[in-house]
Amino acid sequence: QVQLQESGPGLVKPSQTLSLTCGVSGDSISSGGYHWNWIRQPAGKRLEWIGRIYASGSTNYNPSLRSRVTMSVDTSKNQFSLKLTSVTAADTAVYYCARGGGFCSRTSCYYGNWFDPWGQGTLVTVSS
């Protein structure tokens, strides 16, 4: 059973860079055609998809954050990471990592853009 766990600083100063890592256990991050995602939720607001990365390193970002986001993957450590630059108080949120959806029949696998499973989430506060 795949499990994901976010890690990183819980407090970041305004204008600095937020850096988080998601460790994957229970399966190789390179197995299948899954993609690996970052999603955040500011307090009292709806969830926001930040972007995704494949084991190959290919990425797709939400246009609203594209200019500030970089995702990377380290297959040797079975983990992927998020960097968000020039943070402000508006970036204060619970940050989740999640695997992209997928299922396999006897003969083939299908991968989709739902999210399953999710990590437990980590609160990042932007404050001086």
Added chain:
Amino acid sequence: EIVLTQSPGTLSLSPGERATLSCRASQSVDSNYLAWYQQRPAQAPRLLIYGASSRATGIPDRFSGSGSETDFTLTISRLEPEDFAVYFCQQYGASPYTFGPGTKLEIK
């Protein structure tokens, strides 16, 4: 981007009752690429439904999804105590993938 609206914002029901939650999209969701998640307090979201009506692995059959294009429904046929939580819908028919604001299902 596609904006999702969920109703009601809060639903108060008793165990054993039937719950009907609505998710409406600002434009048609391609191929009915709509998912539902459950989030209990202090827990990560849990996938319930994908493809508008396909139950995720391990999800009880009291949970069912339906709908198409812009109108989708999550139905819980007989509420169990552990079902009282917040439910989100998510569309993945068009990037950026977006979520609804959630419906809180509370015990009456």
